[in-house]
Amino acid sequence: MAQAAQTIVHAREPAGIVPNTEMTRADPAHLSLSVHDSLAAIEQEWRRFEQTADCTPFQTFDWLSAWQRHVGAATGVTPAIVIARRGDELLLLMPLGIERRSFARCLVFLGDVLCDYHAPLLAPDFATLVPEGLPALWHNIARLLQATRASRHDAIIFDKMPATIGGQKNPMLALNVTLNPSGAYETALPADWEAYYASKRSSATRRRDRTKLKRLGELGPVKFVNPDTSAELALTFDLLVQQKSKAFARMGVPNLFAPTGHAAFYRELATSPRYRSLVHLSRLHVGTTWAALNLGITFRDCYFHILASYDDGEVSRFGPGAAHLRELLRYAIARGLTRFDFTIGDEPYKRDWCDAEQPLYDYVGAATIRGLPAAIMAFGWGRAKRAIKKSAMWNAVQRLRATAGSLRKQPKADE
Numbered sequence: 001m002a003q004a005a006q007t008i009v010h011a012r013e014p015a016g017i018v019p020n021t022e023m024t025r026a027d028p029a030h031l032s033l034s035v036h037d038s039l040a041a042i043e044q045e046w047r048r049f050e051q052t053a054d055c056t057p058f059q060t061f062d063w064l065s066a067w068q069r070h071v072g073a074a075t076g077v078t079p080a081i082v083i084a085r086r087g088d089e090l091l092l093l094m095p096l097g098i099e100r101r102s103f104a105r106c107l108v109f110l111g112d113v114l115c116d117y118h119a120p121l122l123a124p125d126f127a128t129l130v131p132e133g134l135p136a137l138w139h140n141i142a143r144l145l146q147a148t149r150a151s152r153h154d155a156i157i158f159d160k161m162p163a164t165i166g167g168q169k170n171p172m173l174a175l176n177v178t179l180n181p182s183g184a185y186e187t188a189l190p191a192d193w194e195a196y197y198a199s200k201r202s203s204a205t206r207r208r209d210r211t212k213l214k215r216l217g218e219l220g221p222v223k224f225v226n227p228d229t230s231a232e233l234a235l236t237f238d239l240l241v242q243q244k245s246k247a248f249a250r251m252g253v254p255n256l257f258a259p260t261g262h263a264a265f266y267r268e269l270a271t272s273p274r275y276r277s278l279v280h281l282s283r284l285h286v287g288t289t290w291a292a293l294n295l296g297i298t299f300r301d302c303y304f305h306i307l308a309s310y311d312d313g314e315v316s317r318f319g320p321g322a323a324h325l326r327e328l329l330r331y332a333i334a335r336g337l338t339r340f341d342f343t344i345g346d347e348p349y350k351r352d353w354c355d356a357e358q359p360l361y362d363y364v365g366a367a368t369i370r371g372l373p374a375a376i377m378a379f380g381w382g383r384a385k386r387a388i389k390k391s392a393m394w395n396a397v398q399r400l401r402a403t404a405g406s407l408r409k410q411p412k413a414d415e
Helices: 040-052 061-072 134-147 193-200 203-219 230-251 262-271 314-318 320-334 348-353 369-389 393-409
Strands: 006-009 021-024 032-036 078-086 089-101 104-109 155-162 178-188 222-225 279-286 289-299 302-310 339-344 356-366
Touching (some): 040 078, 061 089, 104 369, 155 178, 178 348, 203 314, 203 320, 230 262, 230 279, 230 289, 262 289, 279 320, 289 320, 314 320, 320 348, 339 348
Parallel strands (some): 006 032, 302 339
Antiparallel strands (some): 006 021, 032 078, 222 279, 279 289, 289 302
16 A cells, blocks of 8 residues: 655754755654654743643743753753644654764753653554554654754663553553663552542551651650741742752762753742742751651643652651651642652652552664763663662662762861
């Protein structure tokens, strides 16, 4: 059967570059593809699509435009947003970008480490509308990106791709993917907190929780607080950064807030009124001590647990972080949310609450000879990290890292 022609539009916004159009017969669905290096140019279309598309909050325009403004632009990332349409109907939006790593230009998802999940935005019935799936479409996307000057690349490095997006299988898994070193965890939320709590925690554990909460109460009244003014949100965020930075140092891991733009990105999300419906900042007070803090996301029917911290003083002996998490679960249920996503990471406490673990996947490929070293390094690092995390060595690595972190904090003898 003859296949219909597909138009591929090279949508390059900057002046001086004339868009090209080429014809291919690779896709019978007659899709048109375009690539854009300006988020602002497609803002309205992106925002309309995300209202109905299957995606996570990390693919929303608000999240990624803030990231590009604070981090991407400052570190030289060039957006390469791919859009697939049939006529006027948008079927797929891939928030990609070009990032320099050593001597190679790498195709990556926008958002980097500040996105817990990387994925395209999909029309709800994407699999039906594009029955051939991703392989044929990806071939055309790759041709388009390489034919467009701003999006030419030497290697492809995609990570943290979920197995499903909304109710759909992630089409990116049609690539030659490998398992990410970490998984993601989620729990379903019923309508009643007490029934949920009893189903998740044994009577002995609940009794210990009550004892610890009582001990916290002896240090001062315990209160769950949702700050709602810009000034109070800013104070809350600044303390969260202080507490979390100390925790990173204790664990001996890099400080998430140290790289260029990271702290400014989170500060804007946490304090600006425009993100109030997306970002939730909260505190657990014990008397006058802000004992635990959290930055989460409320998106559709789900609460996403993103950043949590706690005071490392006297209150830390009685589990303020665990008490705050219980209040967050109660808060999500009270809001009528039906899921609580603990996101990426294999911390033991997540397994205490979760119903399901979702594997995450990576894809690495070399597009040119120049990109081969970057691809080999990314692939090798991912394999090595997964092997270590799934072995008995992981606990030893964590202890060694924490010891190294504590040694770095100690003053020198002559100070």
